[in-house]
Amino acid sequence: MSWLILANAVLPLPVKVVNLTVCPGANSFIRLPIHSPTVFIEPRVGNGREAPHRGWIEVVAGSMFSGKTEELIRRLNRAKIARQRVEIFKPALDTRYHEHDVVSHNATSIRSTPVQLPEEMLLLASGCDVVGIDEAQFFDDSLVDVCNQLANQGTRVIVAGLDMDYMGKPFGPMPALMAVAEFVTKVNAVCVCCGEVAAYSFRIAASEAQVLLGETDSYEARCRPCFQAGMQEKAPASTSAGARHER
């Protein structure tokens, strides 16, 4: 039971279950939510230097503010502790917080290399054990091939990105990446309207461009009903159907 409480404290957001074993007695104390919170544990491949040269792809997907970057940084820091050679990339266009660093909304950060095109990663990541990529949705579809190539060469690839855009539509290469990945973790935020689990990034700014760099001034994490209510409000007045989902 204490392990679960610890997991809740460390990860207040629902995270897909991976490698979870629960004490049978735990259910008598805790009502497990639909998405049992847990942490991703790296698969252990082989044994030290004699390990077979194996790579794979992990995807961390979710809405804005869902903890994707925090989770990416957590995994990369663990790889660094394990003395693995780590390279981190982000799209050059994302300079919201810092020109070079990948920075979470909670102000955790890690050094990264901004790149214009996914192909640049193949050269820059040569000889790496682990490659981290943040804001993957901003890259074009060639990212899928690049991630596959890196994984085929024996690199562990960890990709974080928005699975849906501000319209609730699949975003860039993320759906294809989720298809080819060995491990997919869906993280959710908290709906700022009603406090329920939020899987959508609702744009409060007026722009209709698919890519609009922004923070809480431009976006809100919302649950499905609050997202739909907001989208209806944005639609012409005749189809408007109320403001927010009340809990």
Ligand code: ADP
């Ligand atoms: P992402 O990369 O998914 O946008 P980050 O990892 O950068 O998210 O930031 C997650 C942090 O954002 C949380 O730990 C929390 O401190 C903060 N946060 C702000 N708004 C929300 C929200 N609506 N739901 C959950 N966390 C939020």
Ligand code: MG
């Ligand atoms: Mg992020």
